[in-house]
Every structure is written in structure tokens, then in C-alpha cells.
Amino acid sequence: MTPDEFRKHAHELVEWMAGYMENVENLPVKSLVKPGEIFNKIPDKPPLHSESFDSLMKDFNEIIMPGISHWQNPNFFAYFPANTSPASILAEMLIATLGAQCMIWETSPAAAELEEKMMIWLRELIGLPSGFEGVIQDSASTATLAAILTAREKTTGFSGNIEGIKKSGILKVYCSEQTHSSVEKAVKISGIGSKNLVKIPVKDDFSMDPEKLKEAITYDKNNGQIPCCVVATLGTTGTTSVDPLKAIGEICHENDIWLHVDAAMAGTALILPEFQWMLEGKEYIDSFVFNPHKWMFTNFDCTAYFVKDAGALIKTFEILPEYLKTRTRGKVNDYRDWGVPMGRRFRALKLWSVIRTYGVEGLCDKVRNHIAIAAKLSEMISKEDDFEILAPVIISVVCFRYNPGGYTEDQINILNEKLNHQLNDSGKIYLSHTVLNGRYTLRMVTAQTNVTLGHVERAWVLIMETARSLKS
Ligand SMILES: *Cc1c(COP(=O)(O)O)cnc(C)c1O
Numbered sequence: 001m002t003p004d005e006f007r008k009h010a011h012e013l014v015e016w017m018a019g020y021m022e023n024v025e026n027l028p029v030k031s032l033v034k035p036g037e038i039f040n041k042i043p044d045k046p047p048l049h050s051e052s053f054d055s056l057m058k059d060f061n062e063i064i065m066p067g068i069s070h071w072q073n074p075n076f077f078a079y080f081p082a083n084t085s086p087a088s089i090l091a092e093m094l095i096a097t098l099g100a101q102c103m104i105w106e107t108s109p110a111a112a113e114l115e116e117k118m119m120i121w122l123r124e125l126i127g128l129p130s131g132f133e134g135v136i137q138d139s140a141s142t143a144t145l146a147a148i149l150t151a152r153e154k155t156t157g158f159s160g161n162i163e164g165i166k167k168s169g170i171l172k173v174y175c176s177e178q179t180h181s182s183v184e185k186a187v188k189i190s191g192i193g194s195k196n197l198v199k200i201p202v203k204d205d206f207s208m209d210p211e212k213l214k215e216a217i218t219y220d221k222n223n224g225q226i227p228c229c230v231v232a233t234l235g236t237t238g239t240t241s242v243d244p245l246k247a248i249g250e251i252c253h254e255n256d257i258w259l260h261v262d263a264a265m266a267g268t269a270l271i272l273p274e275f276q277w278m279l280e281g282k283e284y285i286d287s288f289v290f291n292p293h294k295w296m297f298t299n300f301d302c303t304a305y306f307v308k309d310a311g312a313l314i315k316t317f318e319i320l321p322e323y324l325k326t327r328t329r330g331k332v333n334d335y336r337d338w339g340v341p342m343g344r345r346f347r348a349l350k351l352w353s354v355i356r357t358y359g360v361e362g363l364c365d366k367v368r369n370h371i372a373i374a375a376k377l378s379e380m381i382s383k384e385d386d387f388e389i390l391a392p393v394i395i396s397v398v399c400f401r402y403n404p405g406g407y408t409e410d411q412i413n414i415l416n417e418k419l420n421h422q423l424n425d426s427g428k429i430y431l432s433h434t435v436l437n438g439r440y441t442l443r444m445v446t447a448q449t450n451v452t453l454g455h456v457e458r459a460w461v462l463i464m465e466t467a468r469s470l471k472s
Contacts, residue, residue: 001053009053016057017089024073025450028427031069038067069430074451075459078424078432080237080265081447085297087357091350092299102344104324105332112333115348121355122304126270127279128288133310135338136302136347140264141182143289143305144231146313146339148173148186150287151229151258153316161316165191172220174198175231176208178238180262183231192228205392206241206436208232214251221255229258234278235266238434238443239391239399242266242278249284261288267304268295269371269395272364287313295367295396295447298354302347305339313338366449370396373446377456384464390436396447401439402467413440419467426466429459 001009041063071082102111119134137143152160156168165171171192175183177199187197198220200213217227230252232243245261252259267290269275288306292298307313318337326334336342355363378393381400391399401416417440420433434441442463446456 005053012057021072021086024070025075027070027073029070029073029075029430030078030424030427031067032425032427033067038063072449073430074448074455075429076448077444077446077459078430079443080445081295081449082293082300083295083297083447083449084299085354085357085449087353088297088299088350091353095346095349098346100346102346103336103342104326104334105328106326108346109332111344111346111348112335114346114352115335116333118348118351118355119304119306122292122351123306125360126267126290127276127282128285128306129282129308131308132288132306134304134306135313135333135335136344136351137289137305137339138301138303138341140180140262140289140291140303141185142340143287143303144182144260144262145186145190146305146317147231147258147260147287147289147307148183148190148192148229150307150313150316151260152190152192154258154312155226155228158315160191168226170196170225171228172196172198172217172225173229173231174200174213174216174227176200176202176233176236176243178202178206178208178236178241179231179233180237180264183262196225202241206236206239208243208248210244210247210251213248217251217255217257227255227257229260231260231262234261234263235269235395237265238436238441240266240394240397241391242394244281245279245284246281249281253284258286259284261285263288263290264303265291265294266395267291268367271360272368272371275395292351292354295370296354296363297358297366297449298350301345302350310338370447370451373451373453373456374398376453377444377446377460380457380460386467387464390439390441396445398444398446399434399436399441400444401441402470404468404471409438413438415467415470416440416442419463419470422466422470423463426462428462 070076072084100108100111102108105112115136123132123134152165152171155171156165160168173187173192173196184194184197188194198216200208200216203209220227230248232245232248234242249259270279286308289303291303293300293302314337317339335344374393374396377398378389381387381389386402386404387400388403389400401412402419403412407415420431420442424430431442431444434443
């Protein structure tokens with residue numbers, strides 16, 4: 001493809017992209033294709049001869065689009081947001097065009113230095129102490145793995161990397177029953193072992209019970225085991241419950257344990273002064289992760305990972321083969337030593353574009369609006385006798401179920417599962433579920449970039465009507 005042909009197709013694509021943004025609301029939110037349907041429409045062998053881009057676009061529209069669930073549809077209320085925004089997409093176009101590998105400073109100084117500055121911007125925006133240094137990772141899961149590996153190395157006097165961890169004794173990691181599965185994955189693959197992950201019980205509001213944490217740590221120490229890391233969550237995946245950071249931090253401090261904070265989704269709410277209470281006890285944090293690629297209008301991937309002791313992180317990951325030796329080493333940030341992958345995309349450009357385009361005020365207005373919509377939805381649900389709220393509504397996630405009375409718990413669970421599937425199959429809205437204290441729970445997340453109160457009001461009417469028609 002010549003630059004001229006590229007220009008023609010790119011202009012057409014921009015039309016497609018803007019049209020998608022205008023129309024996405026009218027597309028079925030959840031794809032309704034059957035397993036194998038898309039696979040079977042794609043030829044078994046690659047083409048021998050060049051095909052036109054127009055023929056690709058034709059197949060994209062006819063074969064691929066029906067198999068897409070539309071996360072950018074404002075009626076998408078499932079899982080968590082994976083927000084994009086025009087500013088982020090435009091930056092992504094530049095990033096793809098440059099195609100720069102940003103593994104070390106020398107391979108693109110602007111990328112390394114913009115990343116350093118963007119992490120300072122974000123750190124200040126969310127209110128982390130100034131000693132923290134940040135790096136962009138591909139996902140919260142990767143950042144949490146980096147945290148647990150660093151905690152492992154610090155606990156073993158940096159011998160784990162060299163000797164293996166068998167000699168160090170049994171290391172223990174603690175999190176709550178509501179913690180995201182990425183912690184278990186990190187404990188498995190870090191060599192600590194998932195049976196050494198202790199899941200601390202939660203209180204009625206689904207936050208970690210610090211007394212139980214203290215007991216577990218004391219028990220393990222008395223049994224000759226070595227507490228290595230505690231993971232506290234601000235905004236759990238199921239209900240966005242908030243673990244009490246200060247109480248947990250004091251326990252970590254007394255016992256010299258690494259404190260990692262997972263704020264993947266809720267971290268964005270910290271840009272609002274009224275949510276700074278979540279960070280009370282922040283002086284105890286060793287590492288902190290949040291995902292601008294969830295709620296901060298920056299398309300996947302873009303995870304912000306902060307550490308108090310960047311030296312420990314680098315010592316854990318550093319490797320210096322001959323071909324990566326440079327004259328600037330030690331004077332600049334070579335981010336390949338700040339995590340697992342060597343190759344790195346120029347993700348800082350997306351953050352720069354998003355933050356400058358919205359402005360801090362614009363970001364705050366949007367996030368605040370999403371939180372207000374969740375509160376309104378919670379009010380609407382509370383008004384109906386045959387529905388109940390199942391967890392405190394803290395930010396932009398509302399957990400509820402249909403409970404018309406006269407049914408056993410098992411029957412209510414079946415009813416709500418049916419309700420969830422029927423709503424999703426309608427293509428009009430998309431919800432997902434969790435299970436809380438044995439109850440099948442519908443989760444509605446009101447944080448899509450373009451969601452309005454109107455979308456949520458219409459969704460709520462649909463949910464009530466569908467539920468009541470199921471019953472009769
Ligand atoms: C979404 C989420 C994760 C996982 O994030 P990825 O970036 O997809 O790895 C981890 N923890 C919490 C609390 C989350 O909400």
C-alpha cells in the first residue's frame with residue numbers, strides 16, 4: 001500500500017469511526033453470535049495474492065461486526081468500563097503510525113520522558129505522596145504481578161531471583177475474599193504458590209476485616225511462615241467495596257510487610273477531592289495500581305503503576321545484556337527494567353491527549369456525573385418493593401436483585417439468572433453478575449464514557465418490566 005492509497009483508506013476509515021461513535025447506541029450491546037459462527041466464516045487458508053483493503057472492510061463489516069460486543073455503547077453496564085474517547089483514539093493513531101519501541105530511553109527519549117511526566121501528573125491528580133514513582137504497564141494484572149515479585153524479592157533479601165525461593169521458607173500473601181483473581185494468578189506464577197494466599201474474611205460491607213488480617217499474620221508467624229505482602233483493594237470487582245487502608249497499613253507497618261493497593265477501577269474516583277478518604281493511610285502504601293483504561297477515557301491498554309521504592313522494583317526486574325548497554329544508563333528511566341515485557345508501546349501519548357483534551361475539570365465532571373447516576377439508580381431501585389440493593393453503593397456500581405416474595409432463595413437465584421440472560425439477549429442493555437453471600441446478584445456499572453441518566457432510567461424501566469413478566 002502506498003502512502004497515497006493509505007491516505008484514501010484512512011480518510012474512509014475516519015468516516016467509519018466517527019459514524020460508529022454516532023451510531024453505537026443503536027447496535028446490540030452484547031453480541032448474540034453462537035460459538036464458532038465467526039471462525040467458520042473465515043477462510044482456512046491465508047490468501048496467496050494481495051487483496052484490496054476494500055474487500056477487507058467489506059468482511060469486517062459483514063463478518064466481524066456482528067461478533068462484537070459494544071463496550072462503547074452507553075447501554076453497556078456489565079463488568080467494568082473499558083472507556084475510549086476521541087482524544088485517546090486520535091493519540092492511538094499517532095502511536096501506531098510512529099510504531100516506536102519504547103523499551104529504553106534511547107529508543108525514543110520523548111516516550112520515556114513523557115511517561116515520566118504523565119506519571120507525575122497522575123500521581124498528583126489522585127493524591128499519592130510525592131515520593132512515589134510511576135510506570136505504565138499493560139494491565140493491572142501485570143502491575144500486581146510486579147508488586148508481588150518485588151515484595152518477594154524484598155522479603156528474601158533479593159535472593160529469590162538468584163537462588164529460587166525454596167530456600168527462603170514459606171512466604172504468605174494476604175488479600176480479602178472479594179479481591180480480584182489477578183492476585184491469585186500472581187501468587188501462583190511468582191512461585192509463592194496459591195495455597196500460600198490467605199483470603200481474609202470481609203465485613204457486612206464486603207471490606208476486609210483488619211482484625212482477621214492481624215490474626216492470620218500472627219498465626220502464620222507463630223508457625224514459622226513469612227508474611228510477604230498484603231493486597232488491599234479500593235473498589236473490589238464485585239461491589240466496589242473499599243478495604244480500610246489505614247488499619248491494614250498499620251498492621252503491615254508493624255510487621256514489616258509490603259502493602260500493595262489494587263484500585264484498578266476506583267482509582268479514577270481519587271481525582272475527586274470527595275473521594276480522598278479512600279486513601280487515608282496512604283503513607284503505608286508500597287505500591288499502587290489503577291487503570292486509566294477502565295474509567296479514565298483512555299483506551300486499552302494503559303495501567304498506571306506506582307511504587308514508593310523504585311529501586312526495589314528495578315532491582316527485581318533489571319537485566320543488562322550487552323545489546324542494551326547505553327551511555328545514558330543511570331541518568332534516565334529505562335522502563336524495560338520496571339516490569340516484565342521488554343518491548344513497550346508509547347502509551348503515555350494517550351494519557352497526554354486525554355488529560356489535555358478534557359482538562360482536569362472535564363475529567364472530574366464526567367466521573368462525578370457517573371457517580372451521581374449510580375446514586376440515582378440506587379434510589380430508583382430502593383423505591384420498588386420487589387427489588388433489593390445487595391451492597392453499599394460507593395461509586396459507580398450498583399448491586400441488586402429481583403425478589404418478588406414467596407420464593408425460596410434457590411428460586412430467587414434462578415429467577416435473577418434468567419432475568420440477566422433475558423436482558424442481555426434483548427441486545428438493548430448488557431449487565432453482568434456476581435454472587436454475594438450465596439445470592440445471585442445483578443451488577444449495573446454506570447461509568448461508560450457517554451452514559452447519561454436517561455440511559456439508566458430507560459434501562460431501569462426495561463429491567464422492571466422484564467423481571468415482572470418473568471414472574472407471571
Ligand atoms: C479490572 C480489575 C483488575 C484487572 O485489571 P486488568 O487491567 O484487566 O488486568 C484487577 N483488579 C480490580 C479491582 C479490577 O477491577
